[in-house]
Amino acid sequence: MDQSALDVPLQEAISDPLSAAVTLYVCVTCRAGEASETEPRPGRRLHDALVDAQRRHDMPPSFRIVGVECLSNCDHGCSAALTGPGRWSYIYGDLGEASVDDLLAGASRYAATADGLVPWRERPMIFRKGVIARIPPSSPPV
Amino acid sequence: MDQSALDVPLQEAISDPLSAAVTLYVCVTCRAGEASETEPRPGRRLHDALVDAQRRHDMPPSFRIVGVECLSNCDHGCSAALTGPGRWSYIYGDLGEASVDDLLAGASRYAATADGLVPWRERPMIFRKGVIARIPPSSPPV
Numbered sequence: 001m002d003q004s005a006l007d008v009p010l011q012e013a014i015s016d017p018l019s020a021a022v023t024l025y026v027c028v029t030c031r032a033g034e035a036s037e038t039e040p041r042p043g044r045r046l047h048d049a050l051v052d053a054q055r056r057h058d059m060p061p062s063f064r065i066v067g068v069e070c071l072s073n074c075d076h077g078c079s080a081a082l083t084g085p086g087r088w089s090y091i092y093g094d095l096g097e098a099s100v101d102d103l104l105a106g107a108s109r110y111a112a113t114a115d116g117l118v119p120w121r122e123r124p125m126i127f128r129k130g131v132i133a134r135i136p137p138s139s140p141p142v
Numbered sequence: 143m144d145q146s147a148l149d150v151p152l153q154e155a156i157s158d159p160l161s162a163a164v165t166l167y168v169c170v171t172c173r174a175g176e177a178s179e180t181e182p183r184p185g186r187r188l189h190d191a192l193v194d195a196q197r198r199h200d201m202p203p204s205f206r207i208v209g210v211e212c213l214s215n216c217d218h219g220c221s222a223a224l225t226g227p228g229r230w231s232y233i234y235g236d237l238g239e240a241s242v243d244d245l246l247a248g249a250s251r252y253a254a255t256a257d258g259l260v261p262w263r264e265r266p267m268i269f270r271k272g273v274i275a276r277i278p279p280s281s282p283p284v
Contacts, residue, residue, distance in 0.1 A: 021280065023278075023280065025277065025278050066278075068278055070276075071275055071276055071277065072232075072273050072274075072275050072276040073274070073275040079275070081275070081277040081278070083231075083277055083278070083279075083280040084280050085280050087280070089225075089231060089277045089280070090214075091233075091275040091277055093275075131214050132214075132215070132274060132275050133213055133214050133215040133221070133223070133233040133235075133274050133275055134212075134213055134214040135167065135213065135223040135225055135231045135233055135277060136165075136167055136208075136210055136223070136225070137225075138165065138225040138226050138227050138229070138231070138280070
């Protein structure tokens with residue numbers, strides 16, 4: 001894990017409507033390249049591990065975790081996406097249950113921004129290496 | 143990835159709020175795998191070709207075309223992304239000037255939906271084959 005990701009406190013801004021609207025979408029149908037059908041699927045296991053880890057934190061979460069069926073990134077699953085109103089959206093690939101802590105830390109940093117742009121050096125390594133693409137806000141500020 | 147291009151403001155602003163609802167973002171810094179520096183870059187040429195083609199249409203456009211610096215999809219450039227409030231966002235890769243007509247047709251169909259989900263058979267082939275990823279709306283209905 002990227003050491004810089006370890007000391008990121010979860011934000012307490014659940015009462016802030018902007019940060020509360022940040023969502024970490026996790027593809028729950030992803031097989032992560034596994035040929036055989038296993039239940040639960042790797043994507044579902046990643047989702048559940050994220051939810052469990054978020055619950056273990058004492059602070060109210062600054063983002064929600066939502067399972068979704070297919071992020072169309074099947075060649076690089078497991079996949080997750082970060083998005084929020086007025087923010088750049090990011091999609092990450094090649095994730096697994098070992099990514100849980102970094103994903104939560106990175107999503108917290110993302111939720112603490114107004115535009116979704118976390119300074120490069122503050123991003124967990126999986127966010128630097130695993131980015132599949134990013135999309136500007138649907139209605140950027142003028 | 144072009145690090146110098148990250149975290150820069152969008153190049154163009156919203157004009158008409160109606161047509162601003164749906165945006166086709168085009169990465170204008172993309173080199174499309176070309177080792178040598180050519181000007182204008184392939185991404186800029188794609189952007190300009192799209193704008194020119196849209197202008198030739200008689201009808202008012204149902205979406206705007208906005209150039210952006212880096213969509214972090216450098217391994218599959220040229221790249222473009224479709225997004226709009228309340229809609230699923232899509233990012234497409236491996237595009238070129240030959241993709242212009244299909245991109246405009248696909249973006250029009252996308253703009254005609256409320257949620258960004260165009261029926262599979264109505265999608266241009268480049269939208270079926272060239273999708274890199276998709277991201278749910280930032281604030282989906284609860």
